[in-house]
Amino acid sequence: MRSPNRPATPPDAAILDNHRAEIRMLERRGILRGTLSLGSLAMLTGCDISDDTSIGKALRAMSSFNDFVQAKIFDPNHLAPEYPASMVLKPPRFNAYYEIEKIRPIDGPNWTLAVSGLVNDKQAWTREKIATLPQREMIIRHICVEGWDYIGQWSGVPLRTFLEAVGADLNAKYVSFQTADDYPSSIDMATALHPQTLLATKYAGETLADPFGYPLRLRTSTKLGFKNPKWITAIEVSNTYMPGYWEKLGFNWQSGI
Amino acid sequence: MTSPSVPAAPTLTPALGRKLHPWPVRIMHWTNAMAMIVLIGSGWGIYDDSVIFHFIYFPQWARIGSWAAESLLWHFAAMWVLAINGFVYLTYGVFTGRLRERMLPIRISDVIHTVQDTLRFKIAHEDLTVYNAVQKLLYIVVIFAGISQVITGIAVWKPIQFSGLAEVLGGFQGARLLHFLGMAVITGFLIVHVALSLLVPSTLWAMLAGGPRLKTPKLEAAE
Numbered sequence: 001m002r003s004p005n006r007p008a009t010p011p012d013a014a015i016l017d018n019h020r021a022e023i024r025m026l027e028r029r030g031i032l033r034g035t036l037s038l039g040s041l042a043m044l045t046g047c048d049i050s051d052d053t054s055i056g057k058a059l060r061a062m063s064s065f066n067d068f069v070q071a072k073i074f075d076p077n078h079l080a081p082e083y084p085a086s087m088v089l090k091p092p093r094f095n096a097y098y099e100i101e102k103i104r105p106i107d108g109p110n111w112t113l114a115v116s117g118l119v120n121d122k123q124a125w126t127r128e129k130i131a132t133l134p135q136r137e138m139i140i141r142h143i144c145v146e147g148w149d150y151i152g153q154w155s156g157v158p159l160r161t162f163l164e165a166v167g168a169d170l171n172a173k174y175v176s177f178q179t180a181d182d183y184p185s186s187i188d189m190a191t192a193l194h195p196q197t198l199l200a201t202k203y204a205g206e207t208l209a210d211p212f213g214y215p216l217r218l219r220t221s222t223k224l225g226f227k228n229p230k231w232i233t234a235i236e237v238s239n240t241y242m243p244g245y246w247e248k249l250g251f252n253w254q255s256g257i
Numbered sequence: 258m259t260s261p262s263v264p265a266a267p268t269l270t271p272a273l274g275r276k277l278h279p280w281p282v283r284i285m286h287w288t289n290a291m292a293m294i295v296l297i298g299s300g301w302g303i304y305d306d307s308v309i310f311h312f313i314y315f316p317q318w319a320r321i322g323s324w325a326a327e328s329l330l331w332h333f334a335a336m337w338v339l340a341i342n343g344f345v346y347l348t349y350g351v352f353t354g355r356l357r358e359r360m361l362p363i364r365i366s367d368v369i370h371t372v373q374d375t376l377r378f379k380i381a382h383e384d385l386t387v388y389n390a391v392q393k394l395l396y397i398v399v400i401f402a403g404i405s406q407v408i409t410g411i412a413v414w415k416p417i418q419f420s421g422l423a424e425v426l427g428g429f430q431g432a433r434l435l436h437f438l439g440m441a442v443i444t445g446f447l448i449v450h451v452a453l454s455l456l457v458p459s460t461l462w463a464m465l466a467g468g469p470r471l472k473t474p475k476l477e478a479a480e
Contacts, residue, residue, distance in 0.1 A: 059327075062334035073418050080417045081424070141429065143416065146325070147307035149429055222417050250326035252333065257417045 063252050070254040076190055080221035083139045089150040090204050092142070094211045095225060096181065097245060105210040106180055106231055113216060114178075114234040120167025127215050130201065133157040133165060138196050143257050144225040145246075154219040156200035160193045168237045176242045177218060178234035185229040185244035187220065188254065196221035199232070224255040277386050277468035282355070285346045286464055289403075292339040293443060295321055295331055296406075300440055302328025309437055333414075340407050347400075363393045385463055386471050399446040402439050409436040 094100045112124040137155040163170060170193065176186040191197055197220040201208060208214040213230030220228060226246050236242075247253045278286070298321030305315055306325045322328030350356035367390030375391065388396070408422070412432035416423040426432040454461040463469070 059330040059334055062337070063330055066333050073415060075418060078418060078420075081420050141416075143429055144307070145329070147304070147309075147433060246326070250330060252329065257415060 060250075063250075066252060067254045070256045071188060071190065074188075074190055074222065074256055076194055080138075080140050080196055083141070083151045085139060085153060085204075087151045088139060088153040088204055091209060092152050092203060092212055093148070093150050095144060096230070097183070098181075100211055103211050104180065106214060108215045111215055111233075113232065115166050115236075116234065117176075117236040117238040118169035118172045119163075119237050122166075127201070130157060130162075130199070130216070133161055136195070136198060137202075138198065138219075138221060140196060140219075140221040142225050142228075145251065145255065152219075153204045154198055154200040155202040155205070156198040156216075156219070158195060159197045159199055159218070159220075160195070162199055162235075163192065163237065172237045173239045174237070174241060176236045176238060177229045177232050178236075179229045180231035180233050183229050183231075183245045184242060185218070185227060186242045186253075187218075187223065187227060191220055191222055191256070194220065194222055222256055224257055226251065227255050274470050276470055277463055280467070281349055282346075283464055283467065285342055285349070288338065288342045289346065292335045292342060293403075293447070295335040296339060297440060297444060297447075298322075299328040299331035299335065300436075303332060304437065309434060336407075336410060339403070343403055343407065347404075359388055360393050360397055363390055363397070368394055385460055385468055395446060395449065399443060399450075402442040402446070406436065406439040406443065409433075409439060412436075 096103070108127055112126055113130070114124050115122050134157065135155055136158050137153065139151060139153045141149055142152050143149045159175070163175070168175075170189065172189055174186050175189060175192040176184065178184055187197075197218070200213070200217050200219040201215060203209070203212055208217065213232070216232045217230040218228045218232065227244070229244075241253075243253065298319065301315035302320035302322040303325055305320065308314060317323075320328060321331050347356070371389045371391040409426060409432050411419055412423040412426050413429070413436050416429040416432065423429055423432050426435055454464075459468075
């Protein structure tokens with residue numbers, strides 16, 4: 001029986017000849033896509049991992065599995081090694097998703113930190129009010145996902161202290177951050193409560209310089225560098241997962257070290 | 258250790274007349290090959306973001322993953338395949354006696370002898386069931402390199418959670434360097450291994466179909 005989708009008058013057969021190369025390409029693509037082979041690795045050429053190919057999905061599923069494994073590996077009582085002050089790199093190494101010339105310094109006196117989500121006290125915080133909380137200093141290794149590292153001396157309020165001060169639900173899953181440079185980020189509660197996770201306000205004993213997150217940034221000893229948002233403007237405690245800037249592009253969320 | 262006079266072979270070869278490469282070995286070999294290639298190619302993609310040696314840079318065509326995020330996803334997926342497959346392989350090799358049967362004994366004089374023969378283009382490969390001393394040495398080296406990659410890899414992945422291990426390996430950068438050198442050893446092995454298997458294609462076919470049936474240990478010993 002003749003298909004109703006067929007045109008009444010068939011197209012010129014020359015079309016096939018004229019488009020032979022394209023037709024072959026389509027066929028070849030089909031074969032590649034359908035095969036779990038080294039060739040199909042080449043299908044993953046996009047910039048982000050939001051692709052819907054079966055390989056993209058499988059890789060993201062593995063990344064979620066690795067989040068689960070990392071949460072199991074994480075020891076809340078294990079402290080990162082600390083180093084002598086003589087090893088501290090001054091100034092620290094700058095890194096962001098843009099060049100250092102593009103940073104937008106924050107007006108400290110007018111800056112406030114918003115708090116939202118599963119907390120009792122949602123009042124905004126000023127620098128002065130944050131300075132009244134107990135402080136801690138740590139000299140730890142910063143490890144970048146790219147492979148470089150340096151030793152930095154950070155001081156500020158332990159995030160745990162801050163979360164307790166605002167009456168946060170410490171059984172919530174996530175602590176999420178918004179920043180002045182549109183660099184959202186989120187960490188798991190276990191890491192947030194680790195003694196070496198600070199809301200840092202100082203580096204090497206001095207007030208944070210603009211490129212490194214003045215007036216407030218996160219500094220955790222147990223995660224890769226990109227998990228430490230700078231220029232924080234808002235903190236939210238919640239049970240809703242919010243991927244960070246790099247996670248949306250395919251990097252692993254836990255990124256614990 | 259058994260003394261040379263006692264024939265230990267019967268306990269090590271419970272199924273005489275079996276194929277040179279039983280099916281579990283073949284499956285694990287090719288699983289390992291795929292995992293290794295993915296790990297090496299994706300590892301090159303990760304490495305390029307912050308090179309250790311400024312004269313070593315891997316071109317895009319040789320990398321797996323179009324950029325670091327993808328390379329990392331591949332690497333941290335394939336690592337499970339390599340580690341689990343490798344663990345099963347070693348357990349199998351120890352409990353069936355295959356590792357000892359295939360790799361031992363290995364004598365330095367034999368290694369020198371084989372190298373000399375090879376340099377004179379006398380590659381004796383008419384009997385696939387007998388590994389020459391260089392073969393044995395290469396397989397032992399690459400097995401240890403694989404184990405080393407898992408250990409240094411754990412230190413690179415979790416230098417804080419396993420800070421004691423990282424410290425033993427020279428810190429995060431030390432572990433990273435060792436991980437890179439382990440890759441270099443395995444890549445070098447891979448090149449030689451593939452080249453020789455292509456040179457003696459019956460070895461390649463044996464790893465696909467199982468190869469010749471093994472002779473009794475007595476005949477092997479008599480040679």
